[in-house]
Amino acid sequence: MAGRHGPIDFIVAALSLLMLLAVRPAQAREVVDFPDYRYQPGTILIRTAERKLYYIAAPGQALRYTIAVGKAGKQWRGVKYVEELQVDPAWSPPAEVKRDNPRLPDVIPGGAPNNPMGARVIGLGPGGQYAIHGTNNPRSVGTAASYGCFRMHNNDVIDLYARVRMGTPVVVMP
Numbered sequence: 001m002a003g004r005h006g007p008i009d010f011i012v013a014a015l016s017l018l019m020l021l022a023v024r025p026a027q028a029r030e031v032v033d034f035p036d037y038r039y040q041p042g043t044i045l046i047r048t049a050e051r052k053l054y055y056i057a058a059p060g061q062a063l064r065y066t067i068a069v070g071k072a073g074k075q076w077r078g079v080k081y082v083e084e085l086q087v088d089p090a091w092s093p094p095a096e097v098k099r100d101n102p103r104l105p106d107v108i109p110g111g112a113p114n115n116p117m118g119a120r121v122i123g124l125g126p127g128g129q130y131a132i133h134g135t136n137n138p139r140s141v142g143t144a145a146s147y148g149c150f151r152m153h154n155n156d157v158i159d160l161y162a163r164v165r166m167g168t169p170v171v172v173m174p
Contacts, residue, residue, distance in 0.1 A: 029156050034062035044082075044132070044160075044170040046150060048075050051142055053132070053150060055163055065160065067132075068140045068151035075174075076148055080130065082168040084123025085161065086110075091117045094129070097147055119154040120161040124170055132170070133157060 034054060039045055045054040045062075048069045054062040069075060088110035098104055108115045118134020134154040135141065141153055152160065 029063055029065050029159060031057070032062055032064045033060060035060055039171070042163075042165070042168055044164065044168060046170065046172045047174070048077070048172065049174050051144075053152070053160075055160060057163075063160075063163075065152055065156045066142050068135070068143050068145045070146050070148040071144045074146065074148045075144070076130070077172045077174055080124035080126075080170045080172070082122055082164050082166055082170065083125035083128065084121065084131070085164070085166065086121045086123070087161075088119060089115075089117045089121040089133075091115050094147070118151075118157060120157045122157070122161060122164060132160070 032054075034056060037059060039056045041056050041058050043056045045056065046052070046067070046069075047054070051067055051069055053065045053067045055065070056062050090110045091108045092106060093101065093104045110117075113136060116133075116136055117131075118136055120134055122132040124130045124132070130148050130150075132150045132152065134157040135151040137145075137151075138153055140146075141151055145151065
């Protein structure tokens with residue numbers, strides 16, 4: 001769906017790029033060309049095979065973050081929407097996680113060093129089963145490690161959290 005772009009589009013793109021470059025760099029974030037014009041600025045695109053999350057910042061430009069994805073048998077694809085935004089979220093292990101790790105407590109308070117949600121959670125719906133979140137295990141970023149959620153370095157999820165809004169589309173593809 002590449003269309004014609006007027007001078008205003010290019011001014012907006014240039015200003016967006018300048019704002020992106022002014023932000024303190026995080027561990028895995030970088031500005032990249034993104035010539036796929038099917039996605040509007042503000043959209044999140046996740047490519048699980050690449051283990052990358054793209055935040056479309058402007059026409060033809062994206063922020064690219066390295067992420068952890070679902071382990072074998074836990075990956076999924078489709079479109080979800082941001083339906084929850086939390087700072088230092090508490091975590092209650094889902095039944096499947098609790099079955100695999102019965103020693104886990106029923107709730108781990110937000111901000112606790114053993115809380116796997118990290119600094120922020122961007123909950124995806126409908127359904128609320130999956131999220132984009134930080135991690136207390138930064139070595140897992142870049143691997144297939146989760147039950148279907150997407151893990152980011154805490155600095156990166158803090159950066160992404162500041163950019164997204166409720167209802168932001170999240171497109172997950174292989």
